[in-house]
Amino acid sequence: MRGILVVTAVAFVQSVIAGTNPHKTPQFQALPSLREQAKIVDGWTDERKALIPGILRKYGVDAWLISQREYAEDTVYWALKEATMFSARRRTTQLFLANATAEGAHSYTWIENTDLVWKELKAILDAHQPAKVALNTASELAFAGGLHAGERDVIADALGPDWAGRFVLEPMVAVEVVATMVPGRLPWYRKMMETAWAIIEEGFSGAVIAPGETTAWDVEWWMRDKIQALNYTTWFQPSVYILGKTDLPAAAAATTARGARRAMDDPRAPDHRISYGDIIHTDFGVTAMGLNTDTQHLGYVLYPGQTAADVPRSVVEGLKKANRLQDIVVANMEVGRTGDEILKKSLDQAHSEGIEGKIYCHATGEWGHSAGTVIGMTNLQDGVPVIGELPLLKNTYYSIELYAEHFVPERNMTIKFPQEEDVFWNDETKTWEWVYGQQTELILVHTTEKNVLRAQGEL
Incomplete structure (x- = not known):
């Protein structure tokens, strides 16, 4: 089967380079005013809250109690x-009911620093008599384990043993509430993803990279500055590294263009000068409006006078192999499967097609690594305890993150080709x-006369 894969990849080489799979030209998408953003995000939150009673009923829970102190918030x-709201105030307590009476509401919120919160909470519980009250006390799931131990003790003491006896752990309540992306988020998520693509493509261009002069860290910090200039932020430091150059043993990778030290920004990406013929990679994301993107793309630095036809065929094959692995994962993402x-x-399917690599996909959206099951981790390819055992939920976003290994004869080495792209249900x-697309073409860094002169020290 390995031979079949190679033949297939070779057949696609010309279509990928020539762009018969039309390449989009991503544009920077401006964010609305902060006031308008707040209005939009609060609308999404109201839609999410409206789903909570149904989620409680789905998991056989009658009520869900969340409580925290300022700066000690539940996830x-x-x-x-x-x-x-930039933090919880005083003590912030919320109660959600699966089946409110005709006279009652489905949710209640207190911001209080006296015992009044417990008196009113107990009165509501006494009126509705929920048999099971879920608390976020999971030991292995961050999104269902945010209740501080001290706060739980306070709740139990304030409500008394009868109510404390009805406390239950149902982690999927919190997981599904956070994981569910209401439909209104998608248009803005597409715009954010397009912006992320646009930043990557400008960063991987002759406008930013002068081969022989620009380093990987230079591009990383250019990306950070660009994010800020667009009024976005990010949830992790962008990383830029050179395939085949930073896949070195730690001791060798420690020597960088800025001295003998490991990268402070990202230990996976020691600093190197970018050269002609390099295969460059970035792991990049932007944050805005309560959403986070996560993308990994690849580029190739052309020599002066080169065109797309001069890109080594093996490099294009490596990208296609990673694309195929992404497609395999997406095809197997059946809702309800763990x-x-x-x-x-x-x-199993990848190996049957002769593809070697690793898969480490995760939910994204509200957080970069958000609530939901994970599909592998870099160090756990036989299954992930607890988190990997959760069912896949629909109406969420997922980052299809992985790498495929491919032998590059021009380098006489097997190189890992990473890819990451977000999907929605x-x-x-x-x-x-x-969400926006799949990188099926390498980003080509074209060398301009200015690049050449700068690299030669004549400018």
């Missing part, structure tokens, strides 16, 4: 707060679809 707090089941099916077609 879920950040998914339910108003846009203009992450571990998807991982095994995907790896289309409830109409019952399929996962790319």
